[in-house]
Amino acid sequence: MSQSSTLSPAPAAGNRNTIGRGAAPLLVIGAGPKAIALAVKSSVLRAVGFDVPEVVAVERDCTAANWLAGRGWTNGRQRLGTLPEKDLGFPYDCTAWGDARDPVTGEIARRMAGFSWASHLLDRGLYARWIDRSRPQPSHREWADYLEWAADRAGLRTVIGDVRAAELEDGGWTLTVDDGTAPRSVHGCGLLVSGPGPTAGALPADGTRVLDTAGFWKLAVEGFPDGVRNVIVVGAGETAGTIVRELALGQDRKVTVVAPRATLYSRGESPFENRYYSDPTGWAGLSEADRQEFIRRTDRAVFSQEVQSDLALTTNVSWEPGRVIGTQPADDGVAVEIAYGGRHRVHRADLVVDATGGDPLWFTRLLGPRAEDALWAALGGAVTRERVERSIDPSLAVADLPAPLHLPNLAALAQGPGFPNLSSLGLLSDRVLARYAPGVHTDDTTVAEHRPGTRPAERVTASGLNHMDNWGAIQR
CATH class of the missing domain: 3.50.50.60 (FAD/NAD(P)-binding domain)
Incomplete structure (x- = not known):
């Protein structure tokens, strides 16, 4: 199982020695596929010399909980709706980190392949059996096993508890976490909200009929x-x-x-629709009406x-x-x-x-006064789904906030239809982590700028080579 941490009690006023100061991590609410994909990519990038933050997930239950029976979203026997080959590294295009001919770019892709669905089956001794059965869709429970395996291999750090509040503080985000004993706090350089949030709908549920x-x-x-x-x-x-x-x-x-x-x-599922899910190049050039229609036809309702x-x-x-x-x-x-x-x-x-789904803005109920004011200012008015969707930048974050707030579940309209779901987890992790890598810029038309065949030394710092050692600083 993924490692968990014991946090210090939330500090009293005037004593802000919360965890995460110094080499602050990227915080993710939820330890599901998006958090695990980020942790995998972060571990790989740090291994080849990029200075990107470690990923810390805050999870109320356990790794991949929404894919397990009894957690409110499945009985575990349902079949995955996405091809399993669209796994944590898909689409394995690592040119956000350098030219395709750069040996470092190839090394990133090679290391990412070690976290693939096929590598998981090979590690479990199940690959040949899966092929012989004509590559069936895995059950949700089998997919959870894959996610747990990858989280362990990547060393995803998981803080167990309910997030009660999220506030902008000291150039980053501070989460107040309740683990059932006392409120704790964790600080990060950025915050990504994953998962659907609490189940909700249009009708008041009575629990019986x-x-x-x-x-x-x-x-x-x-x-x-x-x-x-x-x-x-x-x-x-x-x-x-x-x-x-x-x-x-x-x-x-x-x-x-x-x-x-x-x-x-x-x-709608053909090479023409699927291409935008795997590679949203040109997506932003479509009219908003066409993008809305595409999403409605292929992903909603x-x-x-x-x-x-x-x-x-x-x-x-x-x-x-x-x-x-x-x-x-x-x-x-x-x-x-x-x-x-x-x-x-x-x-x-x-x-x-x-089964009409949850509220995509559920996270706003967690925001503290500074965060709420900053979000209103960034959006130019009240927080609505339409305003948030139009504000998402190439890093899948709301533009013009003091610290990044990544909202991939609301990124489809502005950045591409695959980001809210499992269709391009590798691209999602590239987009998010490039935000924190000096000199790396990524959108749907450009790649990182450095000469082919050269190591991106200008983006590497000593802390990037030894970033795994920084967890001790997070637990201060």
Whole structure:
């Protein structure tokens, strides 16, 4: 398992000796794929001489928790919706760190390959068996095993606890963390928010007849009551898709999907769409209307082709166009009111699952007064999803803040559709870490500037060669 740290109590006023002073790390809320991809890339870059920060994840549960049963997002048996070859290093284009002919660039790619999905299977003695089975999609539990393996190999440092507050301080970010004993604080040079945040939705969940995503997967692990035969699922994204598949195929329940549009669309997936996920070169040159349409067609309110193929095997699924505007108890079930085309209709179900997803701005509830004021100033007004999405710079951070706040989950519109998901974790880590490397600049058209065939010595400092030794400074 990844290493955890014991932090010092949060300092009293006037005594700001919090951990992380000196060689401050990059902080990540959540120890999932994005944090692990950053930790892997950071360890590789520091090994070849780049001065980039160590990565420290703050996690309330455990590494890769959202991919494990009982944590609110899966039962562990669901299949990964992304190709496993799109792993922590994908797309393995390391030219952000030098010319393609530079031996150092090749060394980065070689070292990154040691953290690939294939390397994980080789290490476990499972590679040939996976190939012989025609390379099936791994389950979420198998993917979690891969993530845990990579986190251990990269030496990801994990602070266990709930983040209660995030404040701009001393040129960086300070997180207040509650580990169940006393509030602690950790300081970093930058902050990246990963993961979907707390499960939420459009309907108030009651924990019995109306469930949110976490409530559904908890029930899926514990077992469905025999009396629950007809279920309404609200939502048409991938979260809803996996829930519908589990209900219809795994639990043999009748499912009605309520979605805003006329049918259940599949994700657009061809070399033309996929290219922008792997390599967003030229993305910023598209009109905003085209970028919005692309994201809507390929990533939002659509089921993956794998889910659609599975659902084609059953007659248990139907759909209703419209929006759920209310629910109320009815004869040991739920009456669901749906609005569409100016008309209202009522459907009855034994159970309703609200799978419309979480609030992408959930992190704003953590911000302290300085951070909140700075974010308002950077956005030019109130914090809205639209303003944040348009503010994201090439490092996937909000532009014009005193210290970087990286928000890859909101970076699709400005920087490319692959950053919120698992489609380009290697590129995501390049974009973020280049922000902290002297002389390295990256966007969708340029690469780092240094001569081919030469070591990027102008970007290397002694601290970069021995950065792993700095964890002691973090724990002061």
